[in-house]
Amino acid sequence: MKYYDAVIVGTGAAGGIVAGVLAEAGKNVLLLERGPALTFNEVGRDHLRNQRLSIYGHNAGPDLAGNPRVFVDPSGNSRLVSPHDPDYHNNAACVGGGTRVYGAQAWRFCPDDFRMASKYGVPEGSSLADWPITYETLEPFYERAEWELGVAGESNAIRQQVPRRGNYPLPPVPPSPQTIALSNGAHKLGWTTTPVPLLINTEPYQGRSACIGCKYCVGFACPTDAKNGTQNTVIPRALATGHCDLRTGAFAERIDVDERGEVIGVSYFVDSGGGRHRETARAKLVIVSAGAIESARLLLNSRSPRHPNGLGNEHDQVGRNLQGHLYPRAYGLSSTKVFNGIGPGVTIATTQFNHDNPGIIGGGMLADDFIKPPIDFWYDSLPPDLPRWGVANKRFMRDNYTRVMHVRGPVQDIPNPEGRVTVDASVRDKWGIPVARLSGTTHPATVAAAEFMRERGEEWLRASGCEKIWSTQPGLILSGRQHQAGTCRMGTDPTLSVTDEWGRVHNHENLFVVDGSLHVTNGGFNPVLTIMALAFRSADYIARLV
Ligand SMILES: Cc1cc2nc3c(=O)[nH]c(=O)nc-3n(C[C@H](O)[C@H](O)[C@H](O)COP(=O)(O)OP(=O)(O)OC[C@H]3O[C@@H](n4cnc5c(N)ncnc54)[C@H](O)[C@@H]3O)c2cc1C
Numbered sequence: 001m002k003y004y005d006a007v008i009v010g011t012g013a014a015g016g017i018v019a020g021v022l023a024e025a026g027k028n029v030l031l032l033e034r035g036p037a038l039t040f041n042e043v044g045r046d047h048l049r050n051q052r053l054s055i056y057g058h059n060a061g062p063d064l065a066g067n068p069r070v071f072v073d074p075s076g077n078s079r080l081v082s083p084h085d086p087d088y089h090n091n092a093a094c095v096g097g098g099t100r101v102y103g104a105q106a107w108r109f110c111p112d113d114f115r116m117a118s119k120y121g122v123p124e125g126s127s128l129a130d131w132p133i134t135y136e137t138l139e140p141f142y143e144r145a146e147w148e149l150g151v152a153g154e155s156n157a158i159r160q161q162v163p164r165r166g167n168y169p170l171p172p173v174p175p176s177p178q179t180i181a182l183s184n185g186a187h188k189l190g191w192t193t194t195p196v197p198l199l200i201n202t203e204p205y206q207g208r209s210a211c212i213g214c215k216y217c218v219g220f221a222c223p224t225d226a227k228n229g230t231q232n233t234v235i236p237r238a239l240a241t242g243h244c245d246l247r248t249g250a251f252a253e254r255i256d257v258d259e260r261g262e263v264i265g266v267s268y269f270v271d272s273g274g275g276r277h278r279e280t281a282r283a284k285l286v287i288v289s290a291g292a293i294e295s296a297r298l299l300l301n302s303r304s305p306r307h308p309n310g311l312g313n314e315h316d317q318v319g320r321n322l323q324g325h326l327y328p329r330a331y332g333l334s335s336t337k338v339f340n341g342i343g344p345g346v347t348i349a350t351t352q353f354n355h356d357n358p359g360i361i362g363g364g365m366l367a368d369d370f371i372k373p374p375i376d377f378w379y380d381s382l383p384p385d386l387p388r389w390g391v392a393n394k395r396f397m398r399d400n401y402t403r404v405m406h407v408r409g410p411v412q413d414i415p416n417p418e419g420r421v422t423v424d425a426s427v428r429d430k431w432g433i434p435v436a437r438l439s440g441t442t443h444p445a446t447v448a449a450a451e452f453m454r455e456r457g458e459e460w461l462r463a464s465g466c467e468k469i470w471s472t473q474p475g476l477i478l479s480g481r482q483h484q485a486g487t488c489r490m491g492t493d494p495t496l497s498v499t500d501e502w503g504r505v506h507n508h509e510n511l512f513v514v515d516g517s518l519h520v521t522n523g524g525f526n527p528v529l530t531i532m533a534l535a536f537r538s539a540d541y542i543a544r545l546v
């Protein structure tokens with residue numbers, strides 16, 4: 001059996017970066033990924049079945065068969081859910097994880113996002129807390145993520161809300177007619193705006209092409225490889241060193257410990273030529289980067305006589321504080337054509353309301369939306385008084401597909417310890433492993449902030465010249481989904497957190513969690529750049545240990 005410096009479970013936003021940093025530092029790593037390395041054609045271009053609109057099916061894993069979860073609704077009723085069901089809270093399962101098909105919005109969190117409890121106090125029933133690190137600590141790693149993967153944006157516009165030293169390596173995406181209308185509206189309101197930073201090559205960068213503005217983007221792979229995920233940046237770099245063994249179709253079953261309870265490696269199942277078998281890998285240390293739901297599940301399923309409740313779970317913290325984002329949305333009918341059919345579509349945002357809103361804890365960012373295939377428009381954007389079918393519906397679609405403006409954005413989640421991942425031993429996946437059980441909701445303070453942001457969205461569209469305005473906002477639900485985070489939060493108190501500031505699991509010298517699970521709070525922004533920055537920081541630290 002080959003002995004590695006490190007085994008990394010998961011090739012997503014975080015796992016790919018850790019593999020790249022360790023391999024380039026000359027460390028021998030085994031990188032395990034449950035899914036395949038999907039080609040552009042395998043991801044496909046099916047409007048009805050993709051990771052953005054998945055109610056009819058999905059395109060970036062995990063497989064429909066053999067991968068159930070249990071979802072418990074706010075009334076306490078539980079049911080089995082499969083990966084394309086919104087209540088599955090899926091991200092993706094393939095090389096690159098969510099970054100293979102994401103929208104690539106590349107936001108830094110604000111300094112106040114790291115000190116939410118100090119700034120607002122802790123609302124009754126929530127587990128709101130400060131991070132053990134500050135924005136200033138993470139700032140150099142944000143910059144590194146922006147340059148090593150490639151982010152397009154306008155530094156000076158962003159600087160008004162989020163301090164930064166350096167500039168983006170790439171210029172922002174060009175404006176659309178909708179950008180100009182929303183920019184004028186914001187100007188009337190006295191709001192500041194910024195181009196949306198994106199992990200997209202707006203010019204050729206690091207040997208890959210520029211975006212050609214195709215009609216897809218979020219939920220799909222990029223035809224020119226201009227969307228920067230870990231699968232086309234840091235993972236190829238890791239493999240090029242010769243120090244990284246990538247195993248696809250390899251599902252980590254458990255983290256192995258010796259008789260003293262110390263971590264020695266990972267056992268995993270491999271799909272091989274129609275059959276399946278179990279393999280084990282031994283290493284100096286193990287890094288869990290399986291995404292917030294599956295990382296918690298893996299730790300909880302790694303029970304042993306020394307760790308009867310799973311690894312890192314002495315204080316019943318693993319899996320708690322599952323969070324993501326509520327997404328209030330507002331739509332407005334413009335008298336002129338605003339949709340130009342050019343991707344990625346998301347161009348302009350305001351970060352004016354991320355903090356300091358009277359009577360509100362936190363807040364969020366609002367931006368225009370990604371380019372929308374007509375079925376997404378039909379599913380998500382129609383006014384509530386329009387019939388869902390028939391002639392009136394068709395006429396509205398035909399007349400207004402290019403005239404509806406749309407703003408939406410993630411609202412800072414106020415974590416609830418009862419929003420959580422546990423494992424359900426009575427339901428097993430195709431490998432026979434207990435599946436994730438998702439239960440609880442976000443905190444009511446999140447809903448109040450979402451309502452406030454929905455109103456701001458309507459206000460923006462009204463000022464931007466829309467005649468008719470409508471909006472939606474979710475109620476008190478579990479908010480994990482594609483922005484899932486928080487289930488192995490970092491902290492200084494081992495009774496209230498799972499890892500230290502480096503992602504090292506408390507009381508385990510050689511076990512790390514590095515992915516969205518670490519987030520103490522999830523900002524009022526899309527989370528991936530923060531996941532990446534933390535991954536660079538932890539990886540540098542780990543490279544010095546092995
Ligand atoms: C359609 C879509 C659009 C998105 N748009 C944006 C956006 O615009 N901006 C943004 O910030 N975020 C966006 N996201 C979210 C973003 O992709 C995630 O926040 C990010 O990928 C999470 O990183 P991670 O490292 O925590 O986990 P992931 O990227 O989910 O990686 C986890 C990996 O671990 C693998 N894995 C899990 N369990 C096991 C196991 N037991 N054994 C082996 N492998 C395992 C998974 O298959 C997966 O590849 C989007 C996501 C999707 C799906």
Ligand code: SF4
Binds near residue numbers: 221
């Ligand atoms: S819009 Fe640009 S970055 Fe997005 S998938 Fe199309 S070509 Fe790629």
